[in-house]
Amino acid sequence: MTAGTDSPLTRKLSAFALLNESETAMLERLHERRRSFSVGRDLVYQGQSRQAAYVLAAGWACSYKVQADGTRQIVDVQIPGDFLGLRSVLLRTSDHSFEPITDIEAIEVLSDDLLKLLTQMPRLATAIFWAASRDEAMVVEHLVGIGRRDAAARMAHFLLELAARLSLVGLGGRDGYDCPLTQYHLADALGLSAIHVNRVLRQLREKGLVTFRDGHVSFEDYDGLVTLADFDPTYLDQEGPLLSGA
Amino acid sequence: MTAGTDSPLTRKLSAFALLNESETAMLERLHERRRSFSVGRDLVYQGQSRQAAYVLAAGWACSYKVQADGTRQIVDVQIPGDFLGLRSVLLRTSDHSFEPITDIEAIEVLSDDLLKLLTQMPRLATAIFWAASRDEAMVVEHLVGIGRRDAAARMAHFLLELAARLSLVGLGGRDGYDCPLTQYHLADALGLSAIHVNRVLRQLREKGLVTFRDGHVSFEDYDGLVTLADFDPTYLDQEGPLLSGA
Numbered sequence: 214m215t216a217g218t219d220s221p222l223t224r225k226l227s228a229f230a231l232l233n234e235s236e237t238a239m240l241e242r243l244h245e246r247r248r249s250f251s252v253g254r255d256l257v258y259q260g261q262s263r264q265a266a267y268v269l270a271a272g273w274a275c276s277y278k279v280q281a282d283g284t285r286q287i288v289d290v291q292i293p294g295d296f297l298g299l300r301s302v303l304l305r306t307s308d309h310s311f312e313p314i315t316d317i318e319a320i321e322v323l324s325d326d327l328l329k330l331l332t333q334m335p336r337l338a339t340a341i342f343w344a345a346s347r348d349e350a351m352v353v354e355h356l357v358g359i360g361r362r363d364a365a366a367r368m369a370h371f372l373l374e375l376a377a378r379l380s381l382v383g384l385g386g387r388d389g390y391d392c393p394l395t396q397y398h399l400a401d402a403l404g405l406s407a408i409h410v411n412r413v414l415r416q417l418r419e420k421g422l423v424t425f426r427d428g429h430v431s432f433e434d435y436d437g438l439v440t441l442a443d444f445d446p447t448y449l450d451q452e453g454p455l456l457s458g459a
Numbered sequence: 460m461t462a463g464t465d466s467p468l469t470r471k472l473s474a475f476a477l478l479n480e481s482e483t484a485m486l487e488r489l490h491e492r493r494r495s496f497s498v499g500r501d502l503v504y505q506g507q508s509r510q511a512a513y514v515l516a517a518g519w520a521c522s523y524k525v526q527a528d529g530t531r532q533i534v535d536v537q538i539p540g541d542f543l544g545l546r547s548v549l550l551r552t553s554d555h556s557f558e559p560i561t562d563i564e565a566i567e568v569l570s571d572d573l574l575k576l577l578t579q580m581p582r583l584a585t586a587i588f589w590a591a592s593r594d595e596a597m598v599v600e601h602l603v604g605i606g607r608r609d610a611a612a613r614m615a616h617f618l619l620e621l622a623a624r625l626s627l628v629g630l631g632g633r634d635g636y637d638c639p640l641t642q643y644h645l646a647d648a649l650g651l652s653a654i655h656v657n658r659v660l661r662q663l664r665e666k667g668l669v670t671f672r673d674g675h676v677s678f679e680d681y682d683g684l685v686t687l688a689d690f691d692p693t694y695l696d697q698e699g700p701l702l703s704g705a
Contacts, residue, residue, distance in 0.1 A: 229549075278603050281689045286606040288599050300592040303475075303585075308596050308694035331588065332581040339549075339577045342588050346546040349595040350554050353534050356602045357524050360532040360650040404606040443527045448554035 220244060221294030221382040222268050222320075228381060228451050229343040236337045239330065243268065246321040256311040256319065257298045265321045267297040272317030273393050277401065278309045287402035289351055290314070290375065290394065294382045299345055302327050315393045343450075350448040359404045362442075364413045367403050369442035372423060372430055377446045389423075389431040466490060467540030467628040468514050468566075474627060474697050475589040482583045485576065489514065492567040502557040502565065503544045511567045513543040518563030519639050523647065524555045533648035535597055536560070536621065536640065540628045545591055548573050561639045589696075596694040605650045608688075610659045613649050615688035618669060618676055623692045635669075635677040 223240050226232060232240070247270060250256055256267060259278060274291040288309055291297055301307035302324045322330075331338040351374065358367040375392065379385030394402075396410045403410070418424045422438045424431045432438060469486050472478060478486070493516060496502055502513060505524060520537040534555055537543055547553035548570045568576075577584040597620065604613040621638065625631030642660075646653045664670045668684045670677045678684060 278599070280603070280607050284607045286603045288602060300595055303589045303592045304596060304694065304696040306693045306696070308599065328585070331585045335578040335581040335584060338581060338584060338588070339574070342577065342584070342591070343549045345588070345591065345595070346549045349546055349591070349598060350550060352595060352598050352602060353524070353554065356534060356598060356605065357526070357532045359602065359606050361524075361526050361530045447552045448550065450550040450552070 221270065221292075224382050225294040225344060226337075226340040230336060230340040232337070232340070236334065236340075239334060239337060243322055244270070244320050246323075248319055248321055250313045250317050250319060252313050252316055254313065256313065257301065257307050259307060259310045265323050266299045266302045266327055267311075267319040267321055269293050269295050269297060270318040270320055273314040274311055274317055274319075275314055275398060275402070276309045276311050285401050286404070287398060289348065289355065290398075290402065292375075292378055292382065293384065296341075296344060296348070299327075299341070299348075314398065347448075347450060350450075354448060355402070364403070364405055364409060365416060366442050367405075368399070368410070368413045369417065369422070369438050370444055371399075371403060372425070373438060373442055373444045373446075374449070376430070376432070377449050377451065381449075381451050385430075387432060387435045389429060391428055392425065392430045393428055466516065467538075468516075470628050471540040472583075472586040472590060476582060476586040478583070478586070482580065482586075485580060485583060489568055490516070490566050492569075494565055494567055496559045496563050496565060498559050498562055500559065502559065503547065503553050505553055505556045511569050512545045512548045512573055513557075513565040513567055515539050515541050515543060516564040516566055519560040520557055520563055520565075521560055521644060521648070522555045522557050531647050532650070533644060535594065535601065536644075536648065538621075538624055538628065539630065542587075542590060542594070545573075545587070545594075560644065593694075593696060596696075600694060601648070610649070610651055610655060611662060612688050613651075614645070614656070614659045615663065615668070615684050616690055617645075617649060618671070619684060619688055619690045619692075620695070622676070622678070623695050623697065627695075627697050633678060633681045635675060637674055638671065638676045639674055 220240065223232065223237060269291050271293055274297060276288045277285050278288065279285050297311045297319065298307060354370065354374065358370055362370065376385050376390055379390045384390060396407045399410045400407045414425050422434045422441065424433060466486065469478065469483060515537050517539055520543060521533050522535050523531050523533045525531050543557045543565065544553060600620065604616055608616065622631050622636055625636045630636060642653045642656045645656045660671050668680045668687065670679060
């Protein structure tokens, strides 16, 4: 994948702002510091200070927190175009860890470069702020899911959210998408046991709504799944740019 | 309370950036559009579009989402100096509602004014981005709490987080603080029943850790409560400014 207008980050931020040439060029320059990370090796660990942020260019990752008793909560999953650890640059110390779910390619954005970008390219900064707001809206949905949705609605909502996010960067749609998450990832993300995850996926499949098998999610009845999950994608704000060109 | 250097918002943002005169003056100007709201009347409702954001100047509020089945999840509580609906200006449609918990005073920030501030005063914008990142870190903690902490640790963590946040704006500390939350608010925030909330508060009191009675939280054994909750306030990033003066 090339940098610039074709990169997932540029595609994503373009949903918020029509980016001008110097803004696109700045995003391209970011792509020079591209690094590879292997599955299972944390990019950023909980408690680490003054680290870089990353933009995921290819592959999947997840952010998580581990409790003193060893239990783990996955906070969110990251797909191409997503920031990893953006919040931690501003808050100085990472409050969570990032783990590659597949082998990944990620663009390193040094803490000082990011602060410079934020304070010197305000329109781009606002677009990044939009992306961060969207990330927060997703964490809010996950909180509501764990607090108030039953296991089937929680799973359905999570799979539909991923479909909408992937479609924004050209990696999926209403038919389905490739998904490297295991039942253990789903369990840690949804606050369920792995056995419960299996049972819920079987129920959704038997109802003819969705099948998750061999690394692929297939929607058999997209609208039925939306109804079950009470899924309203407004919080993802993918309907076109708010900031016009400048 | 006067505007400018004494306002809770200025106090809070000063923990991130040493603000210069024009930045402080801009925050003062915001304070001109000050409005009062009564308990129980929502400021912003779920699904509302193109609304203003608010900065809470006095009193307490909460953000929440209601599910189709009528259950409610409180996402966070807001105290003086906090933004209400900042995310919704960028995302255009509010993904949640805000309700005053007490009578409140709030500064209205029109959507266009906020976008102008973000794109024209980048250092102030970065400070606001910091505040939003901190809000997100709190939602993440609430997610981890509901997903992975038992009821006592969840309650202890929540009460300690509020103490740290209130101390930043001069409204509380390690002794305790005034707190207008009812057992119903605590239940909706922590994913517990009101009866369960009562039982947990009684346990914490009988262990000599904390008493919440007549609108006041008193820490009897602050360090013991920190241990029980495994509370590490690093995510609140209150240790002093990252951006120096300019």
